Amino acid sequence: MSDSCAYRAGHIAIVGRPNVGKSSLLNALLGEKLSITAPKPQTTRHQIMGIHTTPSAQFVYVDTPGLHQRRGNALNRQLNRSAASIMGQVDVLVFVVQAMRWTGEDEAVLQRLSTLGEVPVLLVVNKVDLVKDKTELLPFLQKIAERHPFAAIVPVSARKGSGLEQLAAEVEARLPESEPLYPEDQISTQSERFFVAEMIREKAIRLVHDEIPYSITVEVESFREETVPPTRAGQAPLQRLRIDAVIWVEKEGHKAIVIGEGGQRLKEIGTQARQDIERFLDRRVHLGLWVKVKAGWADDERALNSLGYGDTL
Ligand SMILES: Nc1nc2c(ncn2[C@@H]2O[C@H](COP(=O)(O)OP(=O)(O)OP(=O)(O)O)[C@@H](O)[C@H]2O)c(=O)[nH]1
Ligand SMILES: [Mg+2]
Structure with missing residues (x-):
């Protein structure tokens, strides 16, 4: 028994x-x-x-x-x-x-x-x-x-x-009897960078309405500590995480949609994503976003692999 x-x-x-x-x-x-x-x-x-x-x-x-x-x-x-x-x-x-x-x-x-x-x-x-x-x-x-x-x-x-x-x-x-498989405070095996890219993609998908949600993917290019010098004497320098990411789309026309008039939509994507990322990482973040065109990525097996569309388990 x-x-x-x-x-x-x-x-x-x-x-x-x-x-x-x-x-x-x-x-x-x-x-x-x-x-x-x-x-x-x-x-x-x-x-x-x-x-x-x-x-x-x-x-x-x-x-x-x-x-x-x-x-x-x-x-x-x-x-x-x-x-x-x-x-x-x-x-x-x-x-x-x-x-x-x-x-x-x-x-x-x-x-x-x-x-x-x-x-x-x-x-x-x-x-x-x-x-x-x-x-x-x-x-x-x-x-x-x-x-x-x-x-x-x-x-x-x-x-x-x-x-x-x-x-x-x-x-x-219905789970088998077993010792825990991961440390009790771990919530995922996927990296912070991965979740950051996903949070940016979510805001992009949500804010482009029905126009082009499927042709968007996000790649985090850099993730590094940054010290911002104080603007006034007596202030401490600000320590934050600087994240630069590219939103890839398939067509020039899509790029214009993601950026929006006067850059408004991209700005909104960046603001909302940064708020989610700061909550997730529990720290100050500076997020830099770029929109670039990589034609046909969604139908190119090699491009998919380079963008990380493999299995994780
Ligand atoms: N009213 C209601 N809406 C829900 C509930 N659960 C999810 N939704 C909504 O259903 C929509 C789809 O939710 P997702 O969790 O993204 O669905 P999903 O099955 O993961 O979708 P895919 O990843 O595209 O396969 C979102 O708008 C959610 O807010 C629920 O319990 N009640
Ligand atoms: Mg889902």
């Missing part, structure tokens, strides 16, 4: 079609904004690892790019590969769908999950805060339950924070 008090630790992949709230769910589970989110599909482009350690278990979550059916360019194919490759390597799968909305893309994700056999699949029905008449929820849950022998079905709202404790309990019960 195993000791029911033994420590548990393992990997959990968060999967689903684009825009159902996977990254929002990861952030809500961690209580920290780690993975970027936006009201647009295909926001997440990398596997994002987030570690949550409690006195009884260590949850190593992996948020993934939304699985989609459009064939698309090399970036689209890479996103699907990235999400699919992780599925067979984890202890628990969290399959996220949106309440009251079951689509062909959800069905396609479920088909993939069904081929994995042993790995328990928890169905998370997110955005229940949008369901006005809660009596509608039960028939919806029952219908999906018929499609697959889910280990459990948990309605949640990542936005309102409801259902998360029940979800964590269901996950924990």
